[in-house]
Amino acid sequence: MNSQHTLPLSPSDLFEKQLKTSISWRKSAAEERILRLKKLRDWIKNHQKDIQSALWIDFSKPAPEVDLSEVFPVTSEINHAIKNLKSWMKPKKVATPLPMIGTTGFIKAEPKGRSLIISPWNFPFNLTVGPLVSALAAGCTAIIKPSEYSPNTSKLIVRMIREIFEEEEVAVFLGETSVATELLALPFDHIFFTGSPAVGKIVMKAAAEHLSSVTLELGGKSPAIIDQSANLEDAVQKIMWGKFVNCGQTCIAPDYILIQEDLKEEFVMRAKVQLQTYYDPKFKGIELSPDYARIINQKHFERLRNYLDDALEKGGKIEFGGNYNASTNYLEPTLVSGIREDMILFQEEIFGPILPIITFRELSEAILLINSKPKPLALYFFGTNSKPMDQVIRETSSGNLVINDCVLHFLHNELPFGGVNNSGIGKAHGHEGFLAFSNEKGILKQRVGYNNVTLLRPPYGIKAKQIISSLIKWF
Numbered sequence: 001m002n003s004q005h006t007l008p009l010s011p012s013d014l015f016e017k018q019l020k021t022s023i024s025w026r027k028s029a030a031e032e033r034i035l036r037l038k039k040l041r042d043w044i045k046n047h048q049k050d051i052q053s054a055l056w057i058d059f060s061k062p063a064p065e066v067d068l069s070e071v072f073p074v075t076s077e078i079n080h081a082i083k084n085l086k087s088w089m090k091p092k093k094v095a096t097p098l099p100m101i102g103t104t105g106f107i108k109a110e111p112k113g114r115s116l117i118i119s120p121w122n123f124p125f126n127l128t129v130g131p132l133v134s135a136l137a138a139g140c141t142a143i144i145k146p147s148e149y150s151p152n153t154s155k156l157i158v159r160m161i162r163e164i165f166e167e168e169e170v171a172v173f174l175g176e177t178s179v180a181t182e183l184l185a186l187p188f189d190h191i192f193f194t195g196s197p198a199v200g201k202i203v204m205k206a207a208a209e210h211l212s213s214v215t216l217e218l219g220g221k222s223p224a225i226i227d228q229s230a231n232l233e234d235a236v237q238k239i240m241w242g243k244f245v246n247c248g249q250t251c252i253a254p255d256y257i258l259i260q261e262d263l264k265e266e267f268v269m270r271a272k273v274q275l276q277t278y279y280d281p282k283f284k285g286i287e288l289s290p291d292y293a294r295i296i297n298q299k300h301f302e303r304l305r306n307y308l309d310d311a312l313e314k315g316g317k318i319e320f321g322g323n324y325n326a327s328t329n330y331l332e333p334t335l336v337s338g339i340r341e342d343m344i345l346f347q348e349e350i351f352g353p354i355l356p357i358i359t360f361r362e363l364s365e366a367i368l369l370i371n372s373k374p375k376p377l378a379l380y381f382f383g384t385n386s387k388p389m390d391q392v393i394r395e396t397s398s399g400n401l402v403i404n405d406c407v408l409h410f411l412h413n414e415l416p417f418g419g420v421n422n423s424g425i426g427k428a429h430g431h432e433g434f435l436a437f438s439n440e441k442g443i444l445k446q447r448v449g450y451n452n453v454t455l456l457r458p459p460y461g462i463k464a465k466q467i468i469s470s471l472i473k474w475f
């Protein structure tokens, strides 16, 4: 029986209790960590139905979407870590620069120690357990604070952690901001936060107090550029899925479309057909689709309705959708054109099923617009011509860049995932996730009785000065 059933400790007591474990885990072998990861994987596989039903209760998330976007990314992350952990943990010998001749240098990834994971509600299982996989692979203990907005998934996470771990290894605290604030006051060795840029700043300020390192996985407006050379059918199929999966509540969903002016009408026409095909093939209304989730709560539903009302008041045009049902937090997939700079849709991260369409004449205008805003978490380019493609790669900055697809990069274990500045600090997934929770310790080994600067010690004679000059000149 797990001690988490009997000992409800305060955050600071539990943090204290994790110290001993974190020190003993410093020397943990790959096999030991792999065992923990396997236990986690087995639990997830054995409770897939529970995960589906928790997410269904939280925001009517369809079971196939749960499997694809909550379960698979985590099990795949675990499998990838299990496969690569020995090689990630192996000390890596580095080349010896000439002035260091005779020494050996290597890098050893050691666990940072006690970690804190704070997660959001939009992919509440994936974005809580994914970072935990990296923490466990790196050999860190963890305290988790999931979101209060997805309470059923959060409760399931508590159950899972209690069934697998002792609380001095991994523990969960449920609650609102006050709980996060209490946890953030503790001197964690690493804080992994996923959420909004506004709260990211609060987390970073709290971390600065103890100089805790941070990974901040934040949000923002991720544009999708549709170039003249794009295959529109392909682009529409991918964007209509990437935008409206999870009811648009995806940090890397295309936030707005930037499309070459003369392609807009065809894009809209194709998008309408595609949305009908995905969510309403029998013309009974998208609201009845079993494959379309709901907005997480009334607060976010009202926020999105306000965005839409604001756009309509300022001359925006609904090209598709716009219907809603406030009693169920249903908001139809909605395409809006006629976007102006003073609209909230243009300014704020949308994080819901509303897709603004903005046109441009020259690609340089689209690039100028993107560069005038904070650097996005993801940038999508649809086009087959290498010249505009290269121009976008060279002239923009974003956490990730995806060409002729969207959202998919989240599932690529070999690519660093994350933002840049306002959209995030540090990277996650695979080896990058492991490194986020590790201290890469540089180790230098010298031979006894030998020192590379023997001739350079005081008193500095002419010879020492000559050697120093040549060091500067040649190295």
Ligand code: NAD
Residues within 6 Å of the ligand: 118, 119, 120, 121, 122, 123, 127, 145, 146, 147, 148, 175, 176, 177, 180, 181, 184, 194, 195, 196, 197, 199, 200, 202, 203, 216, 217, 218, 219, 220, 250, 251, 252, 349, 351, 377, 418, 419, 423, 424
């Ligand atoms: P949020 O920032 O409001 O909340 C995230 C977590 O922080 C929750 O657990 C919440 O309880 C906690 N929190 C809230 N206020 C806090 C405070 N003042 N002090 C300490 N903790 C606090 O974000 P959200 O609404 O849950 O999620 C939506 C945001 O997250 C969007 O901006 C989205 O783009 C971003 N996001 C980013 C990623 C990514 O991987 N980069 C993934 C998902 C979501």
